[in-house]
Amino acid sequence: MLYKLSLDEDQKAAAEARGSTLVVAGPGAGKTRVLLARVLHLLERGIPPERIFLLTFTVRARAELKQRLSALEVPIRAETFHAWAYDLLSEALGRPPRLLSEEEAREIAQRLARAQGLRLSSRKVLEGLRAGRPELESLRRDYLSYLSRNDLYDYLRLLLETPRHLQGRDFRGYVLLIDEYQDLSPEILSFLKIFSGAEFFLVGDPAQAIYGFRGARPESVHSFLKGFLPHLRIHHLRRSYRVPQTLLELAEGLREDPFGAGVRLTAVRPGGEARLLSFPTERAEAIGVAKEVAALLGGAFMESARGGGLPPGEVLVLARLRALLGPLKETLLREGLPVNEPELEAEEACQRLAEIAQGILSRSRGVEEALSEIEEILPGARALLSGLPTEALAARLLLLSSRDLLSPSREGLNLLTIHGAKGLEAEAVVLSGAEEGLLPLTVLPEADPAEEKRLLYVALTRAKRVFLATFSRKRTLFGKRLPGKPCPWLSALAREKKTLPSRRPRQVGLFGE
Secondary structure (H helix, E strand, O other), X not given: OHHHOOOOHHHHHHHOOOXXXXXXEOOOOOHHHHHHHHHHHHHHOOXXXXXXXXXXXXXXXXXXXXXXXXXXXXOOEEEEHHHHHHHHHHHHHOOOOEEOOHHHHHHHHHHHHHHOOOOOOHHHHHHXXXXXXXXXXXXXXXXXXXXXXXXXXXXXXXXXHHHHHOOOOOOOOOEEEEEOHHHOOHHHHHHHHHXXXXXXXXXXXXXXXXXXXXXXXXXXXXXXXXXXXXXXXXXXXXXXXXXXXXXXXXXXXXXXXOOOOOOOOEEOOOOOEEEEEEEOOHHHHHXXXXXXXXXXXXXXXXXHHHHHOOOHHHEEEEEOOHHHHHHHHHHHHHOOOOEEOHHHXXXXXXXXXXXXXXXXXXXXXXXXHHHHHHHHHOOOHHHHHOOOOHHHHHHHHHOOOHHHHOOOOOOOEEEEEHHHHOOOXXXXXXXXXXEOEEOOEOOOOOOOHHHHHHHHHHHHOOEEEEEEEEEEOOOEXXXXXXXXXXXXXXXXXXXXXXXXXXXXXOOOOOOOO
16 A cells, blocks of 8 residues: 555655664655655554554644545544543543643642742643652642642543553554654653553654653653663654755754764755844844845835745744744834734644633533534534534543644745744744743743753754744843853854845835725
């Protein structure tokens, strides 16, 4: 059945490898293609479809894989880790577990933190205890104890508790395919232990491991896999079909080599443009970014819409911290450029869906009413969710995260943090604030220098044609004056010093405003 997919020699060798296999697949190397090819190969080997599970981190990735599997007429199950754990636990308990919304989980964590004299934001508290930060170990114990006493579950307890109820179950003859293995957190690794005896096929890129704040660290993942799967075979995909040569060479200079294989990605596409722009102040930088973006769009937006430049949706404007995006948004809007903020919109949608889930559970919303509201937020969701029992429907909504709902705009420029841009791609990427203090991030003490380098790698490799980095020679952030020097990892780029751009007349918007 592999004839259904066109594969290069590296992809074919990985898809047909014997036994448990790890595939290092860099940006544009064909990660999804190899996952699908492995599924076809497993079916050719006679593995029953009901014994093949494809696990992802987000509903968005799951939906893409399900669509591709459906096109190939392959009837296997693709799920997120949390949704699968929920189903397994529901089956083991004989009833659906009571899931907390993120807001409820934050309130509980914050209340327990205050009782211990901790003064952190609710988001930081919950994030930190889930990531297993040592200084929050006592709080983590109190939090999990509270959930246990009250028979409540969140993401963390769901993954930690499910294995206890599945002890003794034999998973020999099963195959687990795992997407983005580098993002496996300690609780997911613990969850996977119950599947010892199964065959594993893991695909990902350690150079894109950027979720250390969630406890997902490549060194921990590789250490776990070495002990859990001692005969794991490692394959590398060596071609990038998306990132052009100039940008890939710059990015590959940042790549670590955790397996000591000495393998580097090579670009199939020649060309690419990378520039580093220097501005005297933050304001000048924001205006300069707007000017550069307008040039990418072909000048005035109305002209670009008729084919004079890139569509706005093919430009990502990125920053290391969300605090930098506000001034950029104001300036871009003032210059008449269309702007979209996918991360903020995803968080709002996630909150609305959680409220709908609570309404379903409290019976204040009927199922039909809820499905109609869900359809407004997630077009096409009704077809997927109709027919689910009430508790299962609510659980599917509560298990959604903002990462699941992040959807870039095709009509406007997309403003995101680098974390939010992971998994996206565009013709052009503009990285604002590419300077010491922000990349690497030294204004916050918990930043990991190795992960900072990987963040730049992710930013660079979102671009299919153009990468522009900008920095300000004068910036104050969180009360600290930054050095005003460019990111040291971009020193290979020729620096273009810019002065404060002169004000241009405000461009007419789409509706003549």
